[in-house]
Amino acid sequence: MEEWLFLLLPVAAASGWFAARRHYARKYLIEHTHSLRKAYCRGLNYLLSEKTDKAIEAFVDLLTNDFETVETHIALGNLFRRRGEIEKAIEIHENLISRDDLNLQQQESAQFELGSDYLRAGLFDRAESIFQNLVDHENSRVGALQQLLDIYQHEQEWAKAMVCTRKLQNLGKPPKRGETAAHFLCELAEATLCNDDDMTARHWLEEALRDDPHCARASLLMAKLEMREGRFEEALQSLKRVESQNADLIQEIIEPLRICHDRLENPPGELIGYLGYLYETYGIESAALALAERIRSEQGSSKAIEHMLRVLENQPTPKSLNTLTGFLLEEGADTQREALIRLDRALDRMYSNAPRYTCAHCGFSGSELHWRCPSCRHWESTKPS
Numbered sequence: 001m002e003e004w005l006f007l008l009l010p011v012a013a014a015s016g017w018f019a020a021r022r023h024y025a026r027k028y029l030i031e032h033t034h035s036l037r038k039a040y041c042r043g044l045n046y047l048l049s050e051k052t053d054k055a056i057e058a059f060v061d062l063l064t065n066d067f068e069t070v071e072t073h074i075a076l077g078n079l080f081r082r083r084g085e086i087e088k089a090i091e092i093h094e095n096l097i098s099r100d101d102l103n104l105q106q107q108e109s110a111q112f113e114l115g116s117d118y119l120r121a122g123l124f125d126r127a128e129s130i131f132q133n134l135v136d137h138e139n140s141r142v143g144a145l146q147q148l149l150d151i152y153q154h155e156q157e158w159a160k161a162m163v164c165t166r167k168l169q170n171l172g173k174p175p176k177r178g179e180t181a182a183h184f185l186c187e188l189a190e191a192t193l194c195n196d197d198d199m200t201a202r203h204w205l206e207e208a209l210r211d212d213p214h215c216a217r218a219s220l221l222m223a224k225l226e227m228r229e230g231r232f233e234e235a236l237q238s239l240k241r242v243e244s245q246n247a248d249l250i251q252e253i254i255e256p257l258r259i260c261h262d263r264l265e266n267p268p269g270e271l272i273g274y275l276g277y278l279y280e281t282y283g284i285e286s287a288a289l290a291l292a293e294r295i296r297s298e299q300g301s302s303k304a305i306e307h308m309l310r311v312l313e314n315q316p317t318p319k320s321l322n323t324l325t326g327f328l329l330e331e332g333a334d335t336q337r338e339a340l341i342r343l344d345r346a347l348d349r350m351y352s353n354a355p356r357y358t359c360a361h362c363g364f365s366g367s368e369l370h371w372r373c374p375s376c377r378h379w380e381s382t383k384p385s
């Protein structure tokens, strides 16, 4: 919305222009200014009520009369672009650039908008060359780098995207969508991994970790590379690094962790210990399930069943239930009955604590049915859950 406000600038400019021509008949001046203001107000009103068609009509009308300011042209072009009429936007902005009465800043603004038109039209090469030019100009530098960053990501030009990200960071403007140099380095590494160029991939990954020591993705990729090269001990170290880098991604290391341990023929207790630690510390279900499988193969099914019952008593989920029933199917009637009694109690506890009614509007939940939600005050939004 704010950018429409600068449509007001021409009104201000108009005042200056008219002031310079005081020798004109005062009456004419007053009338003319009045009619321009009226025309602008009409255009603005259309804009504010989102009647862009009529707004464009009103502004085009103004332009073709006698009031050709650069800002109005730029704004009009932007309006066309926003409506998806890219050709018209391009035409207006291109015309503007070919004019020779523009000051440097106006030239830059017009270039920037034309670049944005090209980008919107999918003409990435043209957009790229405009924004590359604008990077050299201080006023447009940040905007141009942001646009270039979008272009390079779209084109999967990761090395160039990385350079933009670093420049933006140096200017104190972190990229808008969480872009990091480390992510782009990982993209480069993935591409080289696909081409079996392990040495280059390792180089990118090491650089990613230097750039961002918390880049869990680089560790996961490094582990993949090391496993491929049969270096399971190193892979294990890379996988274990993920915990301190981003605990939310621990689930991703469980399966490769198991493979590494198997290939290294490590003492059985080692993996059981580490999985147990991950489950106890972070409550990660996949760690609990991998642990159950490992306990079953190393220590027998009764220990595995006991472990799964504790997991379920802690937090029953369909997946852990499924694992337990799988184990129980292979057991005798006594073990099954004993386990079922514990399971039944755990599920009872879960359902007695669970809220019975939830508001579909705000998510408020409780054990009573409210015809009007006590939290968001909506009527009849609370439903049995």
Ligand SMILES: [Zn+2]
Binding pocket: 359, 360, 361, 362, 363, 364, 373, 374, 375, 376, 377, 378, 381
């Ligand atoms: Zn509510």
